[in-house]
Amino acid sequence: MPVKAKLAAAWASLMFLYIYVDYLALYKPGFIDTLRGGTVHEFDAGPTFVAASLTLMSVPTLMILLSMTLPARVNRVVNLVVAALYIPVTVFNMAGEPWKYAYFYALSIGLELLIHVFILRSAWTWPRRAASPAVGLDGEALRAPQQV
Template identity: 35%
Template sequence: MLADHKVNIKSKLTAHWACLMFLYIYADYFELKTPGKIEQIMKLKTPVGETTPGLLVIFSLILIVPSLMIVFSVLLKPKINKWSNIIVALIWSTMSVLIIIGELDDLGGWYTFYLLYQIVEVLVFGSIIWHAWRWPKHKVNL
């Protein structure tokens, strides 16, 4: 029989956030292969308008926070860790759902792959929330 060791909650949450970062990176990488995308980048166009230093800061924060959650999921104390995972996952999953709603009109087109990534991201966020919510408690012996 193969041993099945219990994985602690911090490792589970860390793995989830790392998974999300791979999903983000590959979705953006494949998006570069859609018609006209490179030309839009060269013209400093984004889906939300012209590229500006402020917009790049916003885009950076959107990726910095989940990146930091990989580290925070290991380092933070349990109570702060639990709630930071729940809160960040709720906020970022809401952003993903809004992106999905915005892309529904392109279903069947070039961005169907992107919609797939967004759906998987929402599922991973849901799993983060579920695992964090069910954070194991120590039994206190009286």
């Protein structure tokens, strides 16, 4: 499988995980009441919070597209930088959560960190040579199309 596809799939998986964690958090008792009261995890849910949240989630969303479209050398660097920067963001998401939800957040953050590590590893080990006409990037010989 091409590295670009692996990276795009990893970023898409990360976004699905973000969505489900946020959705399932709505089921915590009192969470919707605090949302209606204008706070999210101790933060004022005003325009600044909403804009910051959108910005924070826009980057991984754009990484799905960028992973498929950027040239390999730039793609590798961008994925390494963004994944590395998002590791502290991921860990910070557990700040201020009550201990009774520790398993939920530890599991979700653990999964998110595993995906980040996969992205970092995939980008770091990206083959630094172009495929030759006879051998693909996966090292397997390419077959000539059969003529009928």
